Amino acid sequence: MTATRGNASTPRKVLTFAGLGLILLYCLAPFYWMAVSAFRRPSDQFELTALPAPFSLDNLTAVFSPAVGFGRSLLNSLVVAGVTTILTLVIGVSAAYALARLNFRFKNAVAALIIATSMFPGISLLVPLLALFTDIGWINTYQSMIVPSLSFALPLAVWNLTAFFRQMPEELEQAAMIDGCTRGQAFRKVILPLAAPGIFTTAIITFIAAWNEFIIALSMVNDSTMQTATVAISRFTGAYGFDQPFGTQMAAGVIVTVPLVVVVLLFQRRIIAGLTAGGVK
Structure with missing residues (x-):
């Protein structure tokens, strides 16, 4: 009986690992x-070989050339994502603790309203935000990118x-208050x-979302010295005046993505623990 169950579970395991392998391939390809x-x-961008031959650093060198200004764009992304993450944690932790511990009227309505704000598509808010920020002089500023990103990140953080x-x-808390x-x-x-x-976990998720944000930064900033890395990649013109920008865009994409991948791999256990802890009583 045991052997029969073991033999029956083998195809199931094979199918499970095959499915995981397909998902991994789909994500990493x-x-x-x-x-x-x-x-x-x-000149070799349209080659279909599995490995670059010959190996070249021309695209990476071109990305950081002074004319491109990609280093400043990375700094802008770091400022926007960092400030957004800090503000989200400060406000989100306070709001979440109040919703979890304090008893007040319409608490459930407030929680539902916070979640409801995340249901609006970002693109639908661009026109009113653009008009508002133009009137108050926020175009081409950090706050024009931080405040909308904060409004999108807060509902998930609070939840x-x-x-x-x-x-x-x-x-x-009761034991701590008894102690004075x-x-x-x-x-x-x-x-x-x-x-x-x-x-x-909330900080990592918020930082990644703010780091990868594109549509708000594209709409609120038209000054090349204030654009974030994602916007800078979309506006690359190539390493030289006559070539296609695919190589420099790919190199910039690697530069932008690798730090996030490293952070997630290093702290994946904490991220998983943080995501699952709220569901355990």
């Missing part, structure tokens, strides 16, 4: 081809952190350290 194209010579705080026992802490001190000294996995 575009990035692999981007990396291969980044290390081809500009994730609320679920995380709710699964933490209230006895933790105020509710604020109990939150800072007890709850926040224990909520670090959820906060860290």
Whole structure:
């Protein structure tokens, strides 16, 4: 009987691993081809070989040439994504803790309203935001990219952190207050350290979303010194005046993507722990 069950489970395992392999191939194939194209010579961009031959750094060199200004674009992306992440955590942690722990009228309505704001497609808000930012003089500024990104990131952050705080026992704060802490001190000294996995996960997700944001940065900024990396990639004209920009775009894509991949691989356990902790009682 045991042998029969073991034999029956073998095809199931094979199908499972085959499915995982197909999904992995589907996800990694575009990035692999981007990396291969980044290390081809500009004149070899339309080659179909699996590896670049010969290996060339011309595209990477062209990306960081002073005329392209890609280094400044990377700095702009870092500023926008970093500030968006910090503000999202400061506001999101406070709002999520209030929703999870405090009892007040219309609490469920407030939570539903926060989630409802994330249902609006970003493209539908561009015209009113563009008109508003033009009137107040925010075009070609960091805040014109940070504030919309913050409004899109906050609902998900509040939702994730609320679920995380709710699964933490209230006895933790009660014990801290018995020992002489105020509710604020109990939150800072007890709850926040224990909520670090959820906060860290939210920070990573928010940073990646803000780093990859394109449509807002494209619409709110027309100054080349203020554009983010994603916008700069879309506006590449090529390493030279007569070539196609595919090689430099692929090289810039690798530069933008690799740090995110490294961060996710290094902290994948914390990310998974933070995502699953809110669903466990």
